Each structure stands twice: as C-alpha cells, then as structure tokens.
Amino acid sequence: MKKIYAVNGSPRRNCNTATVLGEALRGAEANGAETGLIHLIDLDFSGCLSCFECKLRDGKHYGKCALRDGLTPVLNKLTTGDGLILGTPVYFGAESGLMRNFLERLLFPFLRYDVDHSTLAPKSFPVFFVYTMNVTESQLRECGYQEKFRQVQRRAGATFGCEPEALYVCDTFQFDDYTRYDAPLFDPEHKASVRRERFPPDCRRAFELGRRMAAK
Numbered sequence: 001m002k003k004i005y006a007v008n009g010s011p012r013r014n015c016n017t018a019t020v021l022g023e024a025l026r027g028a029e030a031n032g033a034e035t036g037l038i039h040l041i042d043l044d045f046s047g048c049l050s051c052f053e054c055k056l057r058d059g060k061h062y063g064k065c066a067l068r069d070g071l072t073p074v075l076n077k078l079t080t081g082d083g084l085i086l087g088t089p090v091y092f093g094a095e096s097g098l099m100r101n102f103l104e105r106l107l108f109p110f111l112r113y114d115v116d117h118s119t120l121a122p123k124s125f126p127v128f129f130v131y132t133m134n135v136t137e138s139q140l141r142e143c144g145y146q147e148k149f150r151q152v153q154r155r156a157g158a159t160f161g162c163e164p165e166a167l168y169v170c171d172t173f174q175f176d177d178y179t180r181y182d183a184p185l186f187d188p189e190h191k192a193s194v195r196r197e198r199f200p201p202d203c204r205r206a207f208e209l210g211r212r213m214a215a216k
Contacts, residue, residue, distance in 0.1 A: 002033040002082040002214055009088035009099025011041045016132040016172045016199075021087040023203040024130065027210025028083070038074055040098040045071035047101030054109035063120035065109045075106060083126050083213040084160070090133035093143060095152070103152060110159045117158065124161030126216045128209055129153055132169040140170055167209060169202045 006025050010017040018039070025035040046069065053059055053066035065075060078084055088099035095103070110121040131149065133140070140146065146168070153164040173195040175181050178188035 002028075003036070004028040004033045004083035004085070004210070004213055005036045005038060005078050005081050006085040006087060007078070007099075007102065008037060008039045008041075009086065009096045009102065010132075011096070011098065013039050013041065016169065017087045017089050017130065020130050020132060020167070020169055020203060020206045021085060023206040024085050024128070024210035024213075027207035027212075028214040029210075030207075031211050031214035033083070033210075033214040036077075038078075040102055043070035043074065045069045045101065045105070048104035048108055055113060061109075063109055065105050067105070071102065071105055078106070079122060081125065083128075083216070085128045085130065085210070085213065086156075087130035087132070090131055090135070090145065093145065093148070095149075103156075107152075107155055107159050111155075119159045119161070121159050121161075126162045126213050127153075127156045127160050127164045128213060129156075129164055129166040130169065130206065130209075131166065132172050134172055134174060135170060137168075137170045140168060165209060165212075167202070167205055169199070171198065173199070 004025065006021040008018050008021055012018065021037060025037060028035050046067070049067060051066055053061040054064060056062055065072070086099065088095045094100070110119050112118045112120055129149065135143065149166065153166060157164045171194045173191050175183070178186060178191065
C-alpha cells in the first residue's frame with residue numbers, strides 16, 4: 001500500500017491550509033493509499049544551521065540532516081514514503097516561516113554540490129504544493145507569486161525526480177467574524193461569498209490532486 005503524507009505549514013491546525021490538505025489526503029485514500037497529516041506547529045525544530053555535516057565526505061551524516069530535534073523522525077518517515085503534499089499559507093509573499101524551515105531541512109541535505117546539482121535522495125516520488133492566500137487570483141499573477149514559488153518547486157522536483165504540481169487557493173477567509181478585527185480593506189460579504197462559492201471547488205481540486213498522486 002502506498003503511503004502519502006501531507007505537511008501543514010500553517011500555525012493553525014484546522015483552517016484553510018489544513019482543510020485543503022485534508023481533502024487531498026481523502027482523495028489519496030479513495031485510491032487506496034495510506035495517509036498521514038503532519039502539523040509543523042506541533043514540532044520543536046529549527047531551520048538549517050549551515051553546519052554542512054550533510055556535505056562532509058565519508059561523514060556519518062553525508063546526504064542527511066545532522067540535526068536531532070522534533071523534525072528528525074518526521075524527515076526519516078517522509079523520505080521513505082510514496083508521495084508528499086506540502087501546504088503553506090502565504091505570508092508577505094512567501095511560504096510561512098514554519099514551511100521555509102522545513103524545506104531547508106528536507107531539501108538541502110540531498111542537494112549535491114556538483115555541476116548538475118544532482119540529488120542524494122533515497123527514492124523518487126511525486127510532490128504537490130498547496131498555497132493558501134488572502135490575495136485574489138489577479139493579484140497572485142500581478143505579484144508574480146507563481147514564478148517565485150516555482151523556484152522551490154523545481155528544487156523539490158529535482159530532488160525527488162518528479163514534476164511537481166501546485167494548487168493556489170486565493171482570497172481565503174481569514175476571520176470567523178470580520179467585524180471584530182481592524183481590517184477595513186476587506187468586504188466581509190465578499191469574503192463570505194468566496195468561502196461559499198469558491199472554496200468548495202478548491203477543495204474538490206485538492207481531492208483530485210490526491211487521487212492522482214495515489215495513482216502515480
């Protein structure tokens with residue numbers, strides 16, 4: 001049975017990102033996969049410390065992260081799975097700090113410093129990315145977010161021998177009650193309508209994404 005994991009880079013365990021990831025995992029389960037959802041906020045870990053133990057010739061940590069913290073067993077599990085779905089909210093035009101720290105630890109140890117930037121990853125498997133954000137689809141394009149995020153997507157693809165897919169979930173619902181927060185930029189009725197009309201189709205796309213991953 002295939003094992004497919006999702007990693008939630010949001011500090012919130014039950015909101016937009018986690019919901020979309022849950023639908024992706026449901027899709028994978030529908031195609032017979034065993035799944036697991038990991039919330040990075042539950043782990044005590046840091047980003048890369050630039051110790052370069054993973055690059056040391058004949059070192060005991062060559063090709064793997066030498067740090068020992070809450071992320072260590074998770075990395076070992078994820079890199080022996082059959083598929084990985086990475087979800088993050090977009091903060092200040094980038095992945096969350098949690099997701100960025102995770103990506104450093106996941107990808108850098110496998111990056112070989114040769115001309116081709118080849119990979120030391122133990123196996124190949126598909127990787128999908130999910131991004132949730134407050135900006136609209138037009139703002140997503142205007143800000144060039146997709147091209148910016150492709151840099152990490154390409155690195156993940158080169159690492160795990162795949163062509164990553166990405167799902168962008170825009171104009172998300174941030175607050176249960178917009179009247180309680182100082183956010184005059186947003187129209188609560190518009191946000192509510194997007195939540196009703198657009199978020200369910202985004203979740204269905206995530207479900208199909210998970211189904212495709214389990215079928216690969």
